[in-house]
Amino acid sequence: MMSDEYTEEPPVARVPTGIDVSVPSVARMYDYFLGGKDNFRADREASEQLSAVSPGSRAIAVNNRRYLQRTVRELAHKYGVTQFLDHGSGLPTQNNVHQIAQSVHPTARVVYIDNDPIVLAHGRALLMDNATTTVITADMRDTEGVMTHPDVVKLLDFTEPVAALFVSVLHCIPDSDDPGALLRRVVDRLAPGSFVVVSHLVAEDPEVRDRLTAFMLDATQGNWGRVRTPQDVAGYIADAGLEPLAPGLVEVSQWRPDGTKGPVPESTEWIEFGGVARKP
Numbered sequence: 001m002m003s004d005e006y007t008e009e010p011p012v013a014r015v016p017t018g019i020d021v022s023v024p025s026v027a028r029m030y031d032y033f034l035g036g037k038d039n040f041r042a043d044r045e046a047s048e049q050l051s052a053v054s055p056g057s058r059a060i061a062v063n064n065r066r067y068l069q070r071t072v073r074e075l076a077h078k079y080g081v082t083q084f085l086d087h088g089s090g091l092p093t094q095n096n097v098h099q100i101a102q103s104v105h106p107t108a109r110v111v112y113i114d115n116d117p118i119v120l121a122h123g124r125a126l127l128m129d130n131a132t133t134t135v136i137t138a139d140m141r142d143t144e145g146v147m148t149h150p151d152v153v154k155l156l157d158f159t160e161p162v163a164a165l166f167v168s169v170l171h172c173i174p175d176s177d178d179p180g181a182l183l184r185r186v187v188d189r190l191a192p193g194s195f196v197v198v199s200h201l202v203a204e205d206p207e208v209r210d211r212l213t214a215f216m217l218d219a220t221q222g223n224w225g226r227v228r229t230p231q232d233v234a235g236y237i238a239d240a241g242l243e244p245l246a247p248g249l250v251e252v253s254q255w256r257p258d259g260t261k262g263p264v265p266e267s268t269e270w271i272e273f274g275g276v277a278r279k280p
């Protein structure tokens, strides 16, 4: 069902023409888990089914978002980062990357990239008055296209350190598109002293990996990648020549906790695993 025909729910006026709201999207399922309003019945149903298949999925999303916010605050505040390239940025919510970065450095520059056009539609409204932040619709697998995009080169200076964010997105990339190689391509184009922030859904148990991968592939009609292992993620970081900052790669709630408590997941059979790493 295309958005034009979809009259049942209030946010329809804000959905760009051509978006199929009957197929759950990762961006809108995540928005639902975070308590956002930019999701549709199919997204909500798929999210509830995911919670039934794996209780704790909502808590994982909330804790991942809190991790993203802590990493950006830390990079801006402690490491003086003023440029952010956010791959798979998702729908805008509270305390977005640019709001956190610009609360530390008012002229911090932020580029959001997402391949779901709904993100552009909502991001544009949010960013109307913000001269140093932009959002583009692009597939992050097209590294050259992203890094030479006119809106990207207008805002970001790749001869200076940049923080490249890959938060809860590399698991959307199938093995056939090699997420490790994608990370390396981006890191190769970053200046020394740049940072990479990663989180990735992982599970130690192969049955859990297969079950949850199958669920997400089915729900999104194939628009997803794979639940991987912590070792896979550590390999991507090492192969890109990156050096993890303390405390290394961890379940994301454990990454420099700020004392505020997030929800405790009912199950830890899968987790968001990641950390922040520096290009020497």
Ligand SMILES: C[S@@+](CC[C@H](N)C(=O)[O-])C[C@H]1O[C@@H](n2cnc3c(N)ncnc32)[C@H](O)[C@@H]1O
Pocket: 026, 027, 028, 030, 064, 065, 068, 087, 088, 089, 090, 091, 113, 114, 115, 116, 119, 138, 139, 140, 141, 166, 167, 168, 169, 172, 173
């Ligand atoms: C789970 S959300 C994560 C949002 C945000 N990074 C966060 O962690 O709060 C994943 C996002 O990645 C986007 N995404 C998935 N594959 C992508 C690709 N190949 N290129 C760009 N964005 C992608 C989805 O549309 C979705 O908005």
